[in-house]
Each structure stands twice: as structure tokens, then as C-alpha cells.
Amino acid sequence: MQPLANVTPLKSAARAGAIEVKNVGQVFKTRSQDVVALEDVSLEVKPGRFVVLVGPSGCGKSTLLMTMAGLRQQTSGTITISGAPIMQPDPDRVGVVFQEASLFPWLTAEDNVEFPLALRSVPKAERRAKAQDALRLVGLEGFGRRHPHELSGGMKQRVSIARGLVQDPPVLLMDEPFAALDEQTRMTMGDELLRIWAATGKTVVFVTHSLTEAVYLADEVIVMSARPGRIVDHLQVQLPRPRTYEMLSGDAFGALRDRIWRHIRKSA
Numbered sequence: 001m002q003p004l005a006n007v008t009p010l011k012s013a014a015r016a017g018a019i020e021v022k023n024v025g026q027v028f029k030t031r032s033q034d035v036v037a038l039e040d041v042s043l044e045v046k047p048g049r050f051v052v053l054v055g056p057s058g059c060g061k062s063t064l065l066m067t068m069a070g071l072r073q074q075t076s077g078t079i080t081i082s083g084a085p086i087m088q089p090d091p092d093r094v095g096v097v098f099q100e101a102s103l104f105p106w107l108t109a110e111d112n113v114e115f116p117l118a119l120r121s122v123p124k125a126e127r128r129a130k131a132q133d134a135l136r137l138v139g140l141e142g143f144g145r146r147h148p149h150e151l152s153g154g155m156k157q158r159v160s161i162a163r164g165l166v167q168d169p170p171v172l173l174m175d176e177p178f179a180a181l182d183e184q185t186r187m188t189m190g191d192e193l194l195r196i197w198a199a200t201g202k203t204v205v206f207v208t209h210s211l212t213e214a215v216y217l218a219d220e221v222i223v224m225s226a227r228p229g230r231i232v233d234h235l236q237v238q239l240p241r242p243r244t245y246e247m248l249s250g251d252a253f254g255a256l257r258d259r260i261w262r263h264i265r266k267s268a
């Protein structure tokens with residue numbers, strides 16, 4: 001276990017990293033109609049679990065993740081993170097990583113990682129130390145002075161993960177973080193993420209369209225139906241860890257992937 005240095009422990013340590021979503025609904029009001037994106041979604045994630053959300057395109061996966069991150073307010077229901085409601089973004093409790101690395105091109109990798117701390121006026125020396133820790137954790141020690149255009153797609157996404165981790169939140173929410181990467185890099189990044197997860201003990205909620213990636217990474221897979229998004233299945237993935245490439249062709253792996261696919265095909 002290798003937590004980031006200089007971290008203030010959470011007050012409610014016992015529930016740090018727990019997520020509770022209760023009867024959450026999300027309705028978007030547009031000029032022509034009300035779009036029901038989420039309907040009566042409830043789920044519980046225990047601290048330290050790796051949970052993957054899958055479902056057909058437009059079923060509300062990103063909406064659910066953004067609502068858990070406090071970036072949107074749900075229309076109904078409640079969401080608590082580490083035992084307290086989440087009403088707005090709170091980088092001490094929740095880190096977020098998006099599909100596009102969305103780095104500032106004019107800032108170096110370490111300045112990008114420091115950015116959330118700079119916004120909160122954390123002193124420069126402390127910012128730098130935390131950014132160095134986070135960059136080391138994602139395997140980018142020595143690359144901090146590079147600008148995004150000097151980094152590969154996978155490296156940029158590592159910087160983005162480091163930025164999500166820099167305040168050492170107990171929860172990391174990831175919205176298709178590897179979707180823009182080629183298949184080889186994507187597999188490597190999956191293994192890297194599992195290494196970081198094992199080293200930090202964070203709760204991860206990860207959205208993907210790839211059923212293989214879902215089963216490979218997850219402790220649990222939550223399957224959503226087409227809009228309005230509801231939870232239609234919740235699978236426990238009991239494959240041993242560390243996960244290996246050989247498991248991809250095993251019967252247990254195939255059975256889980258088929259079960260998820262049957263739900264998605266029904267919804268499509």
C-alpha cells in the first residue's frame with residue numbers, strides 16, 4: 001500500500017469511500033420535451049470496490065457519474081459519498097477522470113496536475129510535492145516538465161488520472177477514460193489502473209462500452225437499461241486477482257460477458 005504523502009485523513013474514516021445512491025432520478029427539461037435520463041436508480045458501493053457501469057449508448061451512464069461527482073444535481077433521490085450528501089464538486093472526496101484527458105495545452109504535466117490545488121490556493125511547495133507524488137504513482141516520474149503535445153495519448157491520460165488523484169480522494173469516478181486509446185495501450189492502461197487501485201485502496205466507478213474491459217477490471221458490473229436508465233443487473237466478478245490476459249479466453253470470463261451482452265442486446 002502506497003498512499004499519497006501529505007494527506008489529511010477524512011473525518012468519517014470508517015465510511016470513507018462508500019457510495020450510496022438512493023432512488024435517483026434525473027430529468028432534463030428541453031424546449032421540446034422532458035428527457036428522463038435516470039429513473040429510480042439505487043446502488044451501494046462499498047469502500048475499495050472496483051465497480052464498472054455498462055449499458056447501451058444514451059442510457060445515462062455519464063449522467064449518473066456526473067451526478068455522483070456533484071457536477072449535476074439529481075431531480076429526485078439522494079447520493080452520499082463517504083457518508084455525506086454530495087451537492088457540488090468536492091475534490092477532497094471525489095476525483096473525476098474524463099474520456100478526453102482535457103489537459104491545458106499551455107501548462108506542463110505537473111502544472112496540470114497541480115491545477116485543482118492552485119484553485120484552492122494550496123501553497124506552491126505543497127502543490128508541487130503532491131503533484132510529484134501523483135505523477136510517480138501513475139508512472140510518470142521525470143515527465144512533469146513536458147507539455148501535453150510532447151506526451152503520447154496514454155501518457156496524457158495518466159496525467160489526467162494523476163490530476164484526479166492529486167488530492168487523494170477516497171473515490172475516483174472515471175468516464176470512459178481509455179476509449180480514445182488504441183487497443184494495446186488500452187490493455188496496458190487497464191493493468192496500470194488496477195495497479196494504482198491496489199496500491200491506493202480507492203473506490204473506483206468506471207464507465208465503459210467495452211464488455212471485455214468491464215469484466216477484466218471489475219469486482220462488480222452494474223448493467224443499465226436503455227433510456228430511461230435503470231439498473232437491470234448487478235454482477236459479482238469473482239475471477240481471481242491479479243487478472244491476466246489468459247483469463248480473457250476462459251469460460252468464466254465468457255459467461256459473464258455473455259450475460260451482460262444479453263441485457264444490452266435486449267435494450268438496443
Ligand SMILES: Nc1ncnc2c1ncn2[C@@H]1O[C@H](COP(=O)(O)OP(=O)(O)OP(=O)(O)O)[C@@H](O)[C@H]1O
Nearest residue numbers: 028030035037056057058059060061062063064227
Ligand atoms: N444536458 C442535457 N440536456 C438534455 N438531455 C441530456 C442532457 N445530458 C444528457 N442528456 C440525455 O440524457 C440521456 C443520457 O445521456 P448520457 O450521456 O448520460 O448517456 P450515456 O449512457 O453516458 O451515453 P454514451 O454511452 O453514448 O456516452 C441521453 O438521452 C442524452 O441525450
